[in-house]
Each structure stands twice: as structure tokens, then as C-alpha cells.
Amino acid sequence: MSEYYHDYFGEFGGRYVAEVLRTPLDELEAAFVEAMDDDAFHDELNAIASTFVGRPTPMLYAENSSREIGGARIYLKLEGLANTGAHKINNAVGQVLLAKRMGKSRIIAETGAGQHGVATAAVCAKMGLECTVYMGEVDIARQRPNVFWMELFGAKVAPVTGGQRTLKDAVNEALRDWAGSFANTHYLIGSALGPSPYPDMVREFQAVVGRETQAQIASMIDPLGLKTTALVACVGGGSNAIGFFAPFLKAATPRLVGVEAGGRGTGTGQHAARMLGLGRPGIVQGYKSLFLLDEDGQVQDTHSVSAGLDYPGIGPQLASLGMSGRVEFARATDAEALEALQFFARREGVIFALESAHGAAEAIRLARELSPAEAIVVNMSGRGDKDLFITAHELNPDGWREFLIQEAKR
Ligand SMILES: *Cc1c(COP(=O)(O)O)cnc(C)c1O
Numbered sequence: 335m336s337e338y339y340h341d342y343f344g345e346f347g348g349r350y351v352a353e354v355l356r357t358p359l360d361e362l363e364a365a366f367v368e369a370m371d372d373d374a375f376h377d378e379l380n381a382i383a384s385t386f387v388g389r390p391t392p393m394l395y396a397e398n399s400s401r402e403i404g405g406a407r408i409y410l411k412l413e414g415l416a417n418t419g420a421h422k423i424n425n426a427v428g429q430v431l432l433a434k435r436m437g438k439s440r441i442i443a444e445t446g447a448g449q450h451g452v453a454t455a456a457v458c459a460k461m462g463l464e465c466t467v468y469m470g471e472v473d474i475a476r477q478r479p480n481v482f483w484m485e486l487f488g489a490k491v492a493p494v495t496g497g498q499r500t501l502k503d504a505v506n507e508a509l510r511d512w513a514g515s516f517a518n519t520h521y522l523i524g525s526a527l528g529p530s531p532y533p534d535m536v537r538e539f540q541a542v543v544g545r546e547t548q549a550q551i552a553s554m555i556d557p558l559g560l561k562t563t564a565l566v567a568c569v570g571g572g573s574n575a576i577g578f579f580a581p582f583l584k585a586a587t588p589r590l591v592g593v594e595a596g597g598r599g600t601g602t603g604q605h606a607a608r609m610l611g612l613g614r615p616g617i618v619q620g621y622k623s624l625f626l627l628d629e630d631g632q633v634q635d636t637h638s639v640s641a642g643l644d645y646p647g648i649g650p651q652l653a654s655l656g657m658s659g660r661v662e663f664a665r666a667t668d669a670e671a672l673e674a675l676q677f678f679a680r681r682e683g684v685i686f687a688l689e690s691a692h693g694a695a696e697a698i699r700l701a702r703e704l705s706p707a708e709a710i711v712v713n714m715s716g717r718g719d720k721d722l723f724i725t726a727h728e729l730n731p732d733g734w735r736e737f738l739i740q741e742a743k744r
Contacts, residue, residue, distance in 0.1 A: 336367045338538055341530045344657060346650035349529040351620045355509070358516035363531040365436045370538060379431055386460060387423050389542065391415050393550040393711070398681040399698075406563060406704035408697050409555065410678075411547050413574065414687060414717030421543060421574045421715045422453040422524060428539030430457045433520035440464040440519040444508045446473055446501030447641030448480025449720065450524030455489035465489040468507045470499040477641070479723070501645070502633065505619055525571025526649035529620035533576075533650050540577020547711055548581050560709045564589040564700055567713040568692040569663075570606075570642045572649030574715035579661065589662060592652060593696045595638035596665035604637035606644045609656045609663040613648065623650040639668035639724060640688035642716075666695035672728055674698060675718060687716030688724065 342348055349359060369375040383389040392415065396408040413421040433441060441463050445451030451467040458465035467484055471493045474481055484491050497503035512521040526536040551562050565582065567575035569592040579590045597605030600612065606626070607613075613624030618633060625647040626634040638644040648656075655661040666674070674695035675686045686694050690713065697712040704710070718725060726734040 336370065338370045339363065339367055339531055339534050340651070343533070343651040343654035345615070346621070346623045346653045347530055347533060348622050349620065350617045350622065351529050352513065354513045355529070358512065358521075359529055359531070361436070362520075365432055366531050366535050369432055369435060375431065375435065379428060382427050382431070383424070383542065386417060387427060388416050390546045393547065393554060394682065394684070395554070396678065396682050399678060400701065402681065403698060403701045405701040405706065406708040406710050407560060407706065408701050409709060409711045410682070410684065411543065411550070411578070411711055411713045412684065413543060414684075414690070414714050418453045418456050419717050419720055420449055420453070420687060421540060421577065422450050423457065424542055424577070425524065425536050425539040425573060426450070426453040426457040426522060429520065429522045429535070430454075430461050430463060433463070433522070434461065436520065438463075438518055438520040440466070440515070441522050442466045442468065442508050442511050442515070442519055443522045443524060444468050444501065444504040445480075445524065446470075446504070446645075448473070448477040448484065449642060449716070451489070451491070452480050452483045452487070454522050454524070455484040455487035458489060459487040466492055466511070468492050468494050468504040468511070470494045470501060470504050472499040473501065473504070480720070502619070524573070525645075526573040526576045526651065527571045527619075527621060527623070527647060533621070536573050537576045537580055537651065540573050541580035543574065543577045543713065544579060544581040547578060551711065555709045560707055562588050562711065563704055563708040564591055564710045565713070566591045566593060566693045566697045566700065566710060568593050568643060568689045568715060569648060569652060570645050570689060571647070572652040574713055576649060576651055578713045583655070583660060590660065591662050591664055591696060591700070592656070593664050593666055593692045595636075595640060595643035595692060596667040596670070597637040597639075599667060600665065605665070606636040606638050606646065607665050608646070608648045609653070610665075613653075618647055621650055623647050624653045639671060639728070640692065640721070642687070642689040643692065664696045666692040670695040672725070675725065676729070684714065685718035686714055687718045688721045690715040691718070
């Protein structure tokens with residue numbers, strides 16, 4: 335077994351798929367392991383990362399915020415400055431390069447809020463591959479701006495009309511497509527979940543965030559004699575968190591903190607917190623992990639103000655790391671995330687994506703408990719421009735509504 339490929343993480347992970355998908359998954363596993371050991375693949379990946387994605391992304395000392403809080407220093411890893419506004423493009427670039435190496439000419443992807451679809455469509459435009467993005471009809475209606483961008487990049491957005499017409503149904507539709515098309519098509523999953531080898535592959539392609547952070551800690555924090563006590567990241571499926579944490583997993587420090595969507599409060603049932611006892615072991619969409627399930631074992635509805643965190647399952651490696659205690663979990667509510675977004679916007683001139691703002695909220699809490707001789711690094715997994723329709727509606731409902739009415743009259 336290669337150092338990159340685990341298949342299982344403790345009891346979680348694995349490959350629970352229909353017989354017909356065994357062939358493409360075996361083929362993908364072999365190509366992934368081979369590519370990871372090939373310097374030419376990494377050279378090509380690094381070249382695209384620096385010229386197209388915008389790597390390395392900076393790490394910012396949140397000086398004004400840290401002073402005001404008076405505890406640990408807070409640093410922000412600005413993944414939101416990557417092309418298309420979030421970390422998702424790291425994985426999209428890696429998988430598209432791998433698909434080309436495997437001789438595939440077509441990419442399919444699922445998307446919920448549309449961020450993964452936009453990143454995938456952008457990379458396919460750049461690398462000249464045909465792209466179809468499956469998206470539930472309900473999500474298409476809610477996320478019109480992202481549909482617009484995907485189409486601008488030349489992707490086909492295929493509406494999914496089955497089930498609840500959201501992300502879960504889009505995944506099923508993409509799997510159905512792949513079962514009949516894998517000879518020329520790669521299925522590009524957007525988070526560190528799904529049947530193996532996806533959780534391993536997505537972690538490896540996102541680990542660039544953690545490696546850069548390690549180097550930035552060494553050049554910006556260590557020389558000040560500060561101790562880096564914790565890394566903090568939000569957790570939807572888990573790709574930005576596992577990539578950020580990856581180089582630190584084998585060491586005992588720093589503390590690694592994953593922050594889930596507390597929504598309107600876990601007592602209300604309107605949240606997406608799967609760790610700390612709320613999720614139950616299950617096998618959903620090809621892998622074993624912790625999921626929010628009802629009494630009958632059906633996947634529960636979730637809620638979060640951030641479209642990227644409202645997934646009912648968590649990537650298998652993070653589930654396992656949560657059980658072993660290497661990764662700690664915390665929650666931030668919708669209100670706390672919006673509060674943190676405003677806090678850092680006012681003091682640092684950066685807008686957190688609503689997902690990443692959950693990590694920011696936890697960082698503020700943690701910093702208060704720690705001393706000025708310590709540092710925390712938060713992964714700002716994305717920037718908040720994409721959330722304009724939600725954030726403006728939440729923070730200035732009347733003004734925003736008036737603007738939309740005027741726009742509709744144009
Ligand atoms: C999609 C998304 C997330 C959640 O996905 P993970 O796989 O958990 O990282 C977090 N932040 C941003 C900005 C996203 O677009």
C-alpha cells in the first residue's frame with residue numbers, strides 16, 4: 335500500500351459501490367498512486383498552481399483583531415485569494431491533470447451551492463476538457479450566479495429532477511452517468527469523501543494548503559518566538575480541513591480544530607454538526623462514515639447559513655481523526671459566523687466566505703483563552719464575495735430588498 339493510499343481510516347472509508355463502478359475506481363486508484371510518485375506530474379501541477387491558481391496564497395497576521403482580543407495572535411491563511419475564490423480549485427486542478435494523464439476527454443462533477451462546479455468548469459476551460467456539472471433543480475434556482483459562471487466557462491449545467499433535487503441527487507446522477515461513460519470520462523468529486531480513492535486523492539491535492547502554512551509558520555511565526563498552538567478550519571465534507579491539517583497529522587501538536595455548522599443551534603435540529611455524538615455510523619454514497627440519520631436510518635435534512643457546510647456526512651478520515659482525538663471538533667452557529675465575518679471585515683479588510691467564517695468564530699473564542707505568546711492559524715477557505723445574496727440579506731434586509739426591486743425593474 336502506498337503512503338498516499340489508505341482506503342480505510344480506522345473503521346471508516348472503503349468502497350461501497352455497484353459492481354459496474356469497480357473498474358473505473360480501480361483504474362483511478364492505480365493512476366493516482368502512480369502520479370503521486372512521478373516528479374513530472376508534480377512539476378506540471380506546481381506550474382499550473384503558480385500561474386493559474388495563484389499559489390502560494392498569503393498568510394496574513396490579523397494584527398488589529400489580535401490586539402483587540404488581547405489573547406493569542408490570529409493569522410489567516412488566505413485561500414480565498416485563489417482563482418475562483420476558494421480552495422476547491424486545488425482539487426479540481428489535480429484531478430483534471432490526472433484525468434488527462436489517464437486519457438480522458440470529459441469531466442463530470444456534482445455541485446450543491448455551485449462552488450465546486452465553478453472551480454471545475456474553470457479548470458476544464460483552461461485545460462480544454464468537456465465538462466458537465468450535475469446540479470439539483472432546487473440548487474439551480476437558489477444559486478443562479480454560479481450557474482451563470484459555469485456556463486460562461488463553457489460547462490453544461492445538467493439539471494437533476496429526481497429526489498429532493500439537491501446535492502445528494504446530483505451525486506446519484508453523476509454516478510449513473512459515470513457507470514456508462516467511464517471509458518472517456520472522469521468523475522471529479524469535490525470533497526474528501528466518496529468511495530476510495532477519493533478521500534485520499536482529495537486530501538493529497540489539498541495538502542498544498544497545509545504545506546504552505548507550515549512554511550509560513552516557519553518564516554512568520556517561529557522567528558517571533560511564538561508558539562503555534564492551534565490550526566482551525568471549517569468542516570463541510572472536510573477537504574479544506576484535511577488538506578490544511580495533513581502535514582501536521584503525525585505530530586502531537588499543534589491542536590487541530592475542525593468547526594462544524596451549528597446552524598440555528600443543535601437543539602433545533604437545524605444544523606449540520608455530525609461529530610461530538612450527533613452523527614451515526616452509516617454507509618451513504620459509496621463510503622462508511624458518520625452521518626446525520628433519523629430513527630429509520632434515513633439521511634436527515636440539514637441547515638446552515640453557509641451553503642458549503644450543510645452536508646449530512648463527514649469525510650471518513652476526519653471522522654476517524656475525531657474518534658482518535660487528534661482532531662478536535664467545535665461548532666459555530668449561523669449568528670456567530672455572521673458576527674465573525676463582520677469582525678474581521680472591519681478590522682482586517684478581508685471578507686470571509688460564510689463557511690470559513692465558522693472557523694473565524696472559533697478562532698476568536700480560542701484566542702481569548704490563550705496568551706499573547708501563542709498563535710492560531712485559521713484557514714480562510716474562501717472569500718465571501720460569492721455570498722453577497724445571503725450576507726446582504728442577513729445584514730441589511732431592507733436596503734438589499736430595495737436594490738433587488740430596482741434591479742428587477744431595469
Ligand atoms: C465547499 C466549501 C467548503 C466546505 O467544503 P470542505 O470540503 O469541507 O472544505 C468550505 N469553504 C468554502 C469556501 C467552500 O467553498
